Amino acid sequence: MSMDTDQRFPSARIIGRGVTVAPALKSGIGLTFLLALFGTGARLVIPILIQQSIDHGLQPGRVDVSYIIRLCGVGSVCVVLSSFCLREATKRLGTRAEHGLFSLRSQLFDHIHRLSLEEHNNEKRGALVSRVTSDIETLTQFFSWGGLGLLLDGSQMFAVAAVMLAYDWRLALVAFVTSAPLIFVLRYVQSRLVSAHNLSRERNADFLGTVSELMAGAETLRAYGAEQTMIDTVALSMRNRRKSNVRAGVIGAFLFPSGEVFAVFTVMAVVGTGLLIGPAGGLTSGALVGFVFLTYRFLEPIAEFTEIIDQVQSAVAGLRRVLGVLDTPIGPPQSEHPRPLPQGKLSVDIQEVSFAYGARLGEDDDDTPVLHDISLHIAAGQHVALVGPSGSGKTTIARLIARLTDPTIGRVQIGGITLTDVSNDELRRRLIVVPQEPFLFANTIAYNLAFAEPHATPQDMNAAFDELGLSDWLESLPNGLDTHVGQRGSSLSAGERQLVALVRASMVKPDVLVLDEATSSVDSLTEVRISRALERLALGRTTISIAHRLSTASRADRVVMLENGRIVEDGSHGVLLGARGKYAALYEAWLNSTSGSTNA
């Protein structure tokens, strides 16, 4: 319940950090505020005119019209000038906010792409996308409504208070003292309002969560005739959402007119004091009437303030999440003094490498080592298959060689250069990873190939298909290279996506190839195409395959078998089979599982 006091300091720090990260947010804020101050001047012109008219031109029975008209002329000029200032202030605030948010977004793109793969798992992906979109949106909302309101209303209160003091310090004092308790009322109700809003946001998320479960699980529920249980859960979360929102609304409803209530008491206090002071005390009737108008003006912004509280909270929460992402350290850091890789084929060396996920971040869970003191030399041009049960560390080795992550202990070299000394640009031109489930962009095949090699011509692309023996497949597509592959490549089959991914990898003409073999089942014709393409792609290149099908392993120059993060066997397929060890056993089991039909 003490959210307000607890979060005050961190909120201020969050905002402070926000403007450091995106300086456009605060650049020239002083001038913007000054312009806003003049901009709210138009709202002061009327009370001043009323006072001047009553005191100097509107004596009962003796009205000096020409004086009042001259006065109004001056007033009109002031109104026009202050409107101009208002426009400038609004424009400056909005434009700079947009520039600031643009820069925040850009920093997020860049940072997120460079985060390690652990930060990019499926659970976290949605959150990362909403950092760039909806969280930044709450800031946009804030700057275009709440922020602008704060600026204009704040300047209005400031300007009115100054004019009040200039008119009559005694009346001003009375007005300030009478309205001061409002601050306590606001602070008291505001903390309740903030927690009420937080609760309704939570309830809203709960509701959306249950609805999405109901929809996604609709078929399952129907299959077992269990719809009603889930519908009841949704109804409950919906009722809770309504209640919490109505509650926040009612608290807001009491807060909203508080400025007006205080205004009537303050006005009567001011009038009473004015009566006591009287003409003898140097006060005029015009000044008193003008003062009454000013008092209303002074407390007018309170209503809008109460509306802005929630927006400020959401904006700070959004900013906090955005900064949280920017504070997450990026994946393997760039090398500061890169050394060039030698020309030609490259060897790969893994030297005394141990690896544990999360060990670097100091998290205590999940830091059991995945790899224990592994050393492996792969000669230039050799084709090595990594085999072993799932969880044995095959994928981790592939990630280390591709420098998608760095070892906890030990080092990885290619061409004799430690990976941390190789520039990312060069590494990505010399070494390519083909992941298990290759990702294709929702665009044409040509676009996806150009992603690897932006300067490639259609001739280059056709040649690449030809080289991997896939021209016939490309020709079978309705639009050839211009065939649209659909979202995540969904218009193609899993096997066809593999084919495109292999051609894409070949576009770069890498010296080292890291292949994570797909496990999904593929129809037999495509299977043949994939095998042929893989063979041609691996030809003459240092190749590391993570083999799920042992047929792949049997074709490699060398098989390395892993178990629980350790190398247990290493040798050619034939030698290992002859040794009758673990690999031979695994191979035997695999043969049986794929050959049941002929043994029957």
Added chain:
Amino acid sequence: MEQSRLRLAISLLRQLLKFHPKPFLIAVAGASVYAVCTVASSFGLGYVVDHVIIPRYQLNLIDRHTFLIASIIVVGIGLLRAVGVVIRRSYAGISHWSTSESLSTQLIRHVMSQPSRWHQRHMTGDLVARIGVDSDTAASVLGPLPFSTSVVLLVGLTSIWLVVIDVPLGLLAVTVIPLLFGLNLGYQRRIDRHFDSAQKALGDLSEAVHESFDGVMVVKAFGAEDREHVRLATISSKLKDARIRAVNARAIFEALVDGTPSLVNVSLIAYGAVRVRSGSLTIGELSSFIYLFTLLVFPLRIIGYLLSEIPHSSSGFKRVREILDEPLEPQPTVNLLPVGSKSAVEVRSASFSYADDSEPIFTDVTFTIPVGSIVAVVGETGSGKSTLLKMIAGLINARTGSVHVTEGGSALVFQEPFLFSGSLQFNLTLGKSLPITDIARALWASVSEEFVSELDNGIDTIVGERGISLSGGQRQRIALARAIASGRQTLLLDDTTSALDPTTESIVIDRLASQSETTTTIIVASRPTTIKIADYVLFIHSGVVHDLSTHDELMLTSTPYKNLMMSFEIDRKAS
């Protein structure tokens, strides 16, 4: 154009208000109290000036009695006005959220009454957005609407009051109404364009960002971080530009809407002075006139914002109606075999297609599956194995011919089964009370009991959204256990064991066979070991479903079957 907008608004309100008219009417009553008190408060101010301030300063009179009356009037009206605001805002909130809840409830009831094939045509995310977000957007117009009615009342009363105080001055004052109204309309029209383009840019951006983060592995693999950054920044700068155009338009509007009434006000003072000189007006009346005018300006300034809420709500409501207006489709019918029948499934000269107007996938399918048998459905990828299972499950109806199933129902388990975010217990029972022995038996048969007992909270473990805390194979086994626990007589497994290793898979199938004499299991299989365990094979080849046969028979008689089995072994041959 404006007229159609008005008609749209009226029809929207009529439909929304029929759910909960009462809180809305109370809110409108509160708003009316507010409007009347606002006009009355200017009267109070005039009284203070004429009877309290002017006598004191120009005649040097102090009358405690009048001051007391003035205080009561000013404070009383002020408090009453605040009460009006509290009632209006509270009940407007109730009206908005109750209506939103009613719309969501209606949608859920309608959607849950639609058959499976309807659900397959609709994206889950889209349905969630319509139930959870659009219903809220549709009702959101009810929040500010009572205030709008009070604005109309206020503008009407004020105009009359202003004219009553002084006719010529009143007429000058009311010119501000069409001026501000026109400004608002012009601005709304311009800003809509900018908002639309900003909204579109935002949509493009989130799509691109989503894809780019989705494909981060490729981005990293090809070292394309910088190129992606440039691509996304270009899209993002379009959003920035659209927003800045909107800001510029808004800045001009704010300035005009602030300056125009002030200018009118200045001219009111000038002309008011003339009226005071001619004796038609007192100074107090002029003050109250000016005060009332300033009160009138604020609601007029935001009426445009209120009007802009209507198209927003009505587009939400349209999306809600689109779902509600879809007629309820008939649930697929189930033909039951007579009690005591020896067969679990009988399909007689049936043909099937995905949709009523599309080409049939199968024609003239006839087969009979005996009770208690294990049948493997075998065919190439995309040959229609899943479709066949769905039709046996009764999710798809035969176009011609008939499908008969045994009493006791069937349970279809998918390759990627859906788990709820609650406990394992809930996922197994789906809220029904089942004997503990049934659950234990189901866990045993699905080879789940070991990993479940290793979990910290056993069967009470919360599995997380979509069972995220379990592995793919564990999710498949839990879904299988759910099907077994339901006590259905026919289990239809659509590649449900694909994520299991071959050893566990065969244990599962053995246990399925042993756990009940009367349970029939039909399983889509691609591993030869699994096919070998099955009693019969249902072979699908080039759109033809062959009658039940054994694996050995098919190996001898069917060349396509033999070829398919060979292709399962192609890897072995290659070595």
